[in-house]
Amino acid sequence: MVSTTESSGNRVVHRLLVPRLSLMMFLQFFIWGSWSVTLGLVMTQHNMSLLIGDAFSAGPIASILSPFVLGMLVDRFFASQKVMAVMHLTGAAILLFVPQALVAENGSLLIALLFGYTLCYMPTLALTNNIAFHSLSNIDKTFPVVRVFGTIGWIVAGIFIGVTGIASSVTIFQVAAACSVLLAIYSLTLPHTPAPAKGQPVALRDLFCADAFALLKTRHFFVFSLCAMLISVPLGTYYAYTASYLADAGVADVSTAMSFGQMSEIFFMLVIPLLFRRLGVKYMLLIGMLAWFVRYAFFALGVSEEGRFLLYLGILLHGVCYDFFFVVGFIYTDRVAGEKVKGQAQSMIVMFTYGIGMLLGSQISGALYNRIVAGQAVPQAWVTFWWIPAVAAAVIALIFLFSFKYNDREHA
Numbered sequence: 001m002v003s004t005t006e007s008s009g010n011r012v013v014h015r016l017l018v019p020r021l022s023l024m025m026f027l028q029f030f031i032w033g034s035w036s037v038t039l040g041l042v043m044t045q046h047n048m049s050l051l052i053g054d055a056f057s058a059g060p061i062a063s064i065l066s067p068f069v070l071g072m073l074v075d076r077f078f079a080s081q082k083v084m085a086v087m088h089l090t091g092a093a094i095l096l097f098v099p100q101a102l103v104a105e106n107g108s109l110l111i112a113l114l115f116g117y118t119l120c121y122m123p124t125l126a127l128t129n130n131i132a133f134h135s136l137s138n139i140d141k142t143f144p145v146v147r148v149f150g151t152i153g154w155i156v157a158g159i160f161i162g163v164t165g166i167a168s169s170v171t172i173f174q175v176a177a178a179c180s181v182l183l184a185i186y187s188l189t190l191p192h193t194p195a196p197a198k199g200q201p202v203a204l205r206d207l208f209c210a211d212a213f214a215l216l217k218t219r220h221f222f223v224f225s226l227c228a229m230l231i232s233v234p235l236g237t238y239y240a241y242t243a244s245y246l247a248d249a250g251v252a253d254v255s256t257a258m259s260f261g262q263m264s265e266i267f268f269m270l271v272i273p274l275l276f277r278r279l280g281v282k283y284m285l286l287i288g289m290l291a292w293f294v295r296y297a298f299f300a301l302g303v304s305e306e307g308r309f310l311l312y313l314g315i316l317l318h319g320v321c322y323d324f325f326f327v328v329g330f331i332y333t334d335r336v337a338g339e340k341v342k343g344q345a346q347s348m349i350v351m352f353t354y355g356i357g358m359l360l361g362s363q364i365s366g367a368l369y370n371r372i373v374a375g376q377a378v379p380q381a382w383v384t385f386w387w388i389p390a391v392a393a394a395v396i397a398l399i400f401l402f403s404f405k406y407n408d409r410e411h412a
Contacts, residue, residue, distance in 0.1 A: 017191065018146060021132050024190060025150035027183040028128050031088075032121070033157035033262070035095075035176045038255055040244045041168040042102060043110075049244075050374065051107045053366015056240040058111055059118035060362060063355030066123040066347075080134070080193035084127045085184045091120035092180035099170035122354055126346040133334045133342065135191040140331060144272040147327055151265035158259035167255045212337070212344035220406040221336050227289070227400040228329055229352040234292050234389035236361015241369060241385075242299075242315075248379045249303060249311060261318030268319035272327060281332050282404055288324030289397035291317050296390035300383050326353065332406075365389075 036059075040052045048055075094117040101110040128150075136142045161167045161175070216222045246254045275284060295317040302310030329349065337345035368388060373381045 017135055018142065020190065021135065021146045022149035024128060024131070024183070024186065025146055025148075026153035026156075027179060027186065028124065028153065029150035030153035030157045031176050031179045031183065033154035034161060034179065035172045036239065037158055037258055038161065038167045038172065038243050040240065041247065041254065042170060042172065044244065045168050046102045046105050048102075048105065048107050048110070050370060051111065052240055052244070053362050053369065054107075054111055055114055056236065056362040056366075057359050058114040059122055060236065060355050060357070060359030062115060062118040063122040063353075064351050064359065066119055066351075077195055079195065080127050080130045081187050081190040084124050084131070084190075085187040087120045087124050087127070088180045088184035088187065091117050092177045092184065094120065095173050095177035095180065098173040102170050122350065123347065125354065126350045129330050129334075129346050130342060131190055131193045133346075134193045139334060140276050141273040143331060144269045144323075144327060148266050148269040151262045151269060155259045155262040155266075158255045158262065162253050162255035162259075211341040212348045215336060215341070215345060215348075218336065220404055221333075223400065223404045224285070224329065224332065224406075225349065225352050227285075227396055227404070228325070228349060229357040230396045230399075231289055231292060231325060231393060232353040232357020233361040233364065234296065234393050235353075236358035237365035237368075237389045238295075239358070240362050240365050244369075245299065245382050245386075246311065248382065249308070250305075250379070251311070257312070258315060260312065261315045264316045264319030265323055266319070268323040269327065272323060276328075281328060281406055284324050284328045285332075285404070286397060286401055288321055288326075288328065289393060289400055291320040291324065292393035293390050293397065295321055296386045296393060300386035300390060303379050303383055329353075361389075 039055060040049075043049060043052055043055060094113055098110065098113050098117070101113055132143055132146055133139060136146070157175075161172055166172055166175070216225060242258060243254050246257055251257050272284070279287075295314040298310040298314035298317070301307055302314065330346065333345050333349050334342060365385075368385055372385050
């Protein structure tokens with residue numbers, strides 16, 4: 001497969017572009033899926049269950065801090081693929097120390113290490129998007145095909161740690177470290193993604209991504225960014241506590257069960273190009289947000305043995321929840337942002353979603369878990385816990401429905 005893109009007026013030929021970018025996405029999300037899904041279980045095994053909310057706050061805080069510097073680096077100084085290589089290599093070194101902190105039951109050290117690692121990892125989410133968007137043509141159709149391999153990577157990671165029996169073991173961090181080294185090396189082979197504003201004078205506004213924040217003056221982008229941040233609060237709840245909930249509800253192989261959500265992602269990711277023209281950005285984003293409400297309602301209603309199938313339906317909805325909002329949201333952001341601030345814009349959305357939104361989600365869900373669920377001997381304690389994010393998601397979807405006004409034809 002040969003793909004071509006425009007770069008500085010010259011036609012650049014990229015051979016096997018889609019397979020190369022697909023492997024990048026596969027490794028990127030294999031790393032994340034290999035440790036984050038069952039982190040709560042591992043912490044519980046080492047008597048740190050009350051710190052789960054704090055542990056899942058490390059990534060969001062890192063996502064808030066990193067875009068400011070990273071956005072400027074990739075827009076003005078360094079090629080994206082080189083920055084990604086450095087980030088993953090540094091992250092791998094940090095991951096190797098995490099098992100020691102868990103075995104020693106040193107909560108402060110664990111959270112510090114997770115913060116250091118996620119400070120390296122979270123920016124690479126925007127970097128992979130930046131590399132793909134720069135290289136691909138016809139993004140609406142080709143990006144979902146590339147991005148779906150990230151989902152496959154997450155699935156393979158979940159099944160791998162489940163089948164090998166290491167889901168609740170510190171070994172998951174050693175697996176993640178090894179794959180991080182591999183992706184660091186592979187990043188250097190990816191298509192060159194230069195800093196679009198390289199050589200231009202650097203001002204203080206560049207450090208604070210002022211050009212990206214200026215996009216918020218556009219009403220529809222402001223509404224999207226606000227709702228993306230708010231819907232990520234329930235997302236933080238899902239990532240932090242679904243594994244613990246499924247275990248309490250009697251699900252045997254938690255990591256494999258949760259991988260069903262990523263399997264559904266594959267289907268819905270491939271459906272995106274077909275629906276994009278028919279539904280448009282607004283209604284695809286809205287469907288994604290409403291799916292969050294339905295998912296959490298299923299979690300609340302599926303706590304009994306008779307309603308167990310609702311838990312699996314809720315997990316299978318992950319494809320709609322994630323793809324229709326976050327993947328479509330990244331494509332929408334690429335459309336709205338100008339060529340020179342795409343790196344900043346993608347980093348800013350990561351900050352709003354994986355940063356501020358998931359930080360609030362981790363802290364709020366941590367407080368709810370400690371107040372409602374911790375110390376309770378029955379799965380029914382989870383019912384109220386899940387209704388809270390369900391209602392929140394419904395309210396956010398209504399705000400988006402009546403506030404977001406966007407013309408797809410103007411930005412196609």
